[in-house]
Amino acid sequence: MDAALAAKGFVRWLAPEMARELGLDGNIAPLSADDLVSLKAEGWLTRDEILKVYAYSHAAAIMERSLGPKVQQLRLKAEIPEEFEQMCVRTLPVALRACGPSLTLVTVFRKPPTPLAQAISQVLRGYLSRPNPTRCRRLAGVRSIVFEHPSDRAALAALKAVPGVGLLTNKAVDFFNKSDAMALLGGAILATPQSLPVIYKILEEACEILDVSPIPALYVKFGPLESYTLGAKEPYIVLASIAVSLFTREELLFVLGHELGHIKAGHVPYHTLAKTVKDGAAVASNITLGLSQLAFDATLSPLLGFWSRRSEFTADRAGFLVCQDQEAALRALMKLSGYPPTFYKEMHTRSIVAQADRFRNQLAHHAAERFFTVSNLWSASHPYTVSRAYELRERQSETITDSSD
Numbered sequence: 001m002d003a004a005l006a007a008k009g010f011v012r013w014l015a016p017e018m019a020r021e022l023g024l025d026g027n028i029a030p031l032s033a034d035d036l037v038s039l040k041a042e043g044w045l046t047r048d049e050i051l052k053v054y055a056y057s058h059a060a061a062i063m064e065r066s067l068g069p070k071v072q073q074l075r076l077k078a079e080i081p082e083e084f085e086q087m088c089v090r091t092l093p094v095a096l097r098a099c100g101p102s103l104t105l106v107t108v109f110r111k112p113p114t115p116l117a118q119a120i121s122q123v124l125r126g127y128l129s130r131p132n133p134t135r136c137r138r139l140a141g142v143r144s145i146v147f148e149h150p151s152d153r154a155a156l157a158a159l160k161a162v163p164g165v166g167l168l169t170n171k172a173v174d175f176f177n178k179s180d181a182m183a184l185l186g187g188a189i190l191a192t193p194q195s196l197p198v199i200y201k202i203l204e205e206a207c208e209i210l211d212v213s214p215i216p217a218l219y220v221k222f223g224p225l226e227s228y229t230l231g232a233k234e235p236y237i238v239l240a241s242i243a244v245s246l247f248t249r250e251e252l253l254f255v256l257g258h259e260l261g262h263i264k265a266g267h268v269p270y271h272t273l274a275k276t277v278k279d280g281a282a283v284a285s286n287i288t289l290g291l292s293q294l295a296f297d298a299t300l301s302p303l304l305g306f307w308s309r310r311s312e313f314t315a316d317r318a319g320f321l322v323c324q325d326q327e328a329a330l331r332a333l334m335k336l337s338g339y340p341p342t343f344y345k346e347m348h349t350r351s352i353v354a355q356a357d358r359f360r361n362q363l364a365h366h367a368a369e370r371f372f373t374v375s376n377l378w379s380a381s382h383p384y385t386v387s388r389a390y391e392l393r394e395r396q397s398e399t400i401t402d403s404s405d
């Protein structure tokens with residue numbers, strides 16, 4: 001199912017008596033407002049595509065009032081924002097008049113005249129790039145227990161129970177504060193209201209939604225498409241500069257919300273320890289306080305890796321709570337996993353959901369795949385993207401609680 005086919009199905013439902021004139025034969029199934037909403041929820045249609053279908057339907061309803069109730073249904077079911085509706089109300093009647101007296105409904109649906117097509121593109125562009133988009137709901141007083149993944153909590157408890165791990169963690173944090181944090185302050189761009197006002201504003205908004213205070217330092221630097229948080233008492237977030245260019249505002253809210261989730265759940269000191277271990281023996285041996293490298297690798301590394309992968313599920317949920325947009329969360333994951341920027345326009349989150357289902361099916365039925373999957377992930381800090389997409393979707397129906405009380 002692609003957007004063009006979905007739009008044709010919707011027109012068939014909207015104006016069934018025009019099906020023949022429009023060339024919508026029996027192969028095009030009618031799709032109601034509810035159907036479009038379901039297609040969006042399943043990842044077949046993006047929010048922008050729904051907005052476009054709505055804008056054309058809105059124009060059609062101006063020309064033919066009897067279409068009004070069904071267009072209204074789409075507005076309510078798809079939760080078309082009031083701001084977008086108002087932009088259509090202001091712009092589309094003028095555009096329709098500019099199309100001339102010969103304009104018919106068939107033309108609108110089949111081959112929209114240039115003034116109408118341009119007006120709708122303008123409305124869409126204007127809405128998507130508006131300077132003060134509707135803010136997400138604040139979760140005042142929210143505690144990490146609301147978004148923690150149960151397996152993260154259990155794994156972190158097991159990690160903390162290892163004798164000496166607290167001391168090692170403090171050493172690792174101290175080491176990073178002296179080396180990495182200083183290197184960032186020296187060589188990366190610290191986001192401030194002056195240096196990167198748009199990005200800082202998004203960070204500020206993310207902190208406000210997830211009730212994180214004080215606002216942690218955010219450094220933007222060259223490097224692979226990733227983000228991470230290190231430190232302890234003064235955690236700092238690092239974001240690849242390419243992410244700023246490739247991600248939408250909502251996707252950045254997800255990515256920064258993910259990092260704030262790590263901070264809020266108390267993950268950051270242990271991630272700092274994990275990074276120290278991963279960075280190699282030379283660094284690790286400076287902080288192992290006499291523990292032999294072998295004991296370090298055999299005891300701590302697997303526990304850290306196991307917990308670290310689970311902690312990502314917690315942080316993804318926090319990211320979703322901040323952006324409050326499942327599609328944006330999944331799109332951000334797809335981009336982080338290497339979806340080619342040239343084809344972002346073709347990206348549909350349905351494909352990653354389908355891939356996650358396929359992965360789980362394969363895993364459930366083949367012992368060899370299970371073995372290799374476990375060994376491949378043994379030392380990884382992050383779970384597979386499909387597992388993250390699956391967990392995000394599984395927790396979608398959990399209510400967003402304002403407070404854990």
Ligand SMILES: [Zn+2]
Binds near residue numbers: 258262311312315
């Ligand atoms: Zn993370």
